[in-house]
Amino acid sequence: MHVVPLPALADNYIWLLHDDEGNALVVDPGEATPVEAALRARKLALRAILLTHHHNDHIGGAAALREVYDVPVYAPDDERIAVATHRVKDGDTFELRDPSAHFQVMAVPGHTLSHIVYVGEGVLLCGDTLFSLGCGRLFEGTPAQMLSSLQRLASLPGNTRVCCGHEYTAANGRFAQTVEPNNTALQHRIAEVARLRAAHQPSVPVTLSSELACNPFLRVHSDAVIQWCHQHGAANDPVARFAALRSAKDAFQA
Numbered sequence: 001m002h003v004v005p006l007p008a009l010a011d012n013y014i015w016l017l018h019d020d021e022g023n024a025l026v027v028d029p030g031e032a033t034p035v036e037a038a039l040r041a042r043k044l045a046l047r048a049i050l051l052t053h054h055h056n057d058h059i060g061g062a063a064a065l066r067e068v069y070d071v072p073v074y075a076p077d078d079e080r081i082a083v084a085t086h087r088v089k090d091g092d093t094f095e096l097r098d099p100s101a102h103f104q105v106m107a108v109p110g111h112t113l114s115h116i117v118y119v120g121e122g123v124l125l126c127g128d129t130l131f132s133l134g135c136g137r138l139f140e141g142t143p144a145q146m147l148s149s150l151q152r153l154a155s156l157p158g159n160t161r162v163c164c165g166h167e168y169t170a171a172n173g174r175f176a177q178t179v180e181p182n183n184t185a186l187q188h189r190i191a192e193v194a195r196l197r198a199a200h201q202p203s204v205p206v207t208l209s210s211e212l213a214c215n216p217f218l219r220v221h222s223d224a225v226i227q228w229c230h231q232h233g234a235a236n237d238p239v240a241r242f243a244a245l246r247s248a249k250d251a252f253q254a
Helices: 033-042 062-069 143-154 169-179 184-198 208-214 223-231 238-251
Strands: 002-008 012-018 023-027 045-050 073-076 086-088 093-096 101-107 116-120 123-127 161-164
Touching: 002 033, 002 161, 012 033, 012 161, 023 033, 033 045, 033 062, 045 062, 101 143, 143 208, 143 238, 161 208, 169 184, 169 223, 169 238, 184 208, 223 238
Parallel strands: 023 045, 045 073, 073 086, 123 161
Antiparallel strands: 002 012, 012 023, 093 101, 101 116, 116 123
8 A cells, every 4th residue: 555645735744545556545635636636646546535533624625525536535423524424433443445445443532522543554544643753732632631542552563654644743853852852763853854854755654663762742651751741840640741741842932
């Protein structure tokens, strides 16, 4: 299965997955035009649309695509996603014949209460829950919910490719460096991202093992993150440590 990030809007990625026979699916099409252009350029047939949450920059193009291609739309059970044809929930699995793909659904409340991710074909299609070197803002959920969601994702195989919804990695890296300035793996990842972005290349997908080594929001039990949290008055409880990290990131400017 080929995995292609399609830049959209200001800094979104729409994820295009396709096989060698020309069958494709898209994840979180915030707009239709990049998808249609990619399908034409690669001579692909759209077979399904997968949605992770209700924000318009992730679903804004789904209705227009479905009008043209008449394909199933998988989405969480959220009335704010009117375009859905198949409602899926935590623990569901489903298979697509064209392209041949099998996905598991995981509920990951935090960014929104109904946010889901899709895991399959060696990829984690995670919307705005997990970013490279960061995580999503808490618009509807609690720190405890988001930390639990991230810990579920952290338990996936290390070679899983993380396919997130935005190109935030460089900015996330600047914050992560303030938390773990001596993290060698983080320093290498920041340098890698700088090279990729200078060449106008996406910084994702990235392996989950890389994120486990570099992303402070997945490292609330590491000594360096605990030390940083202690300096910010939140050392004893993992949820409090996560909340302190998220609050600091919300206010971070660099």
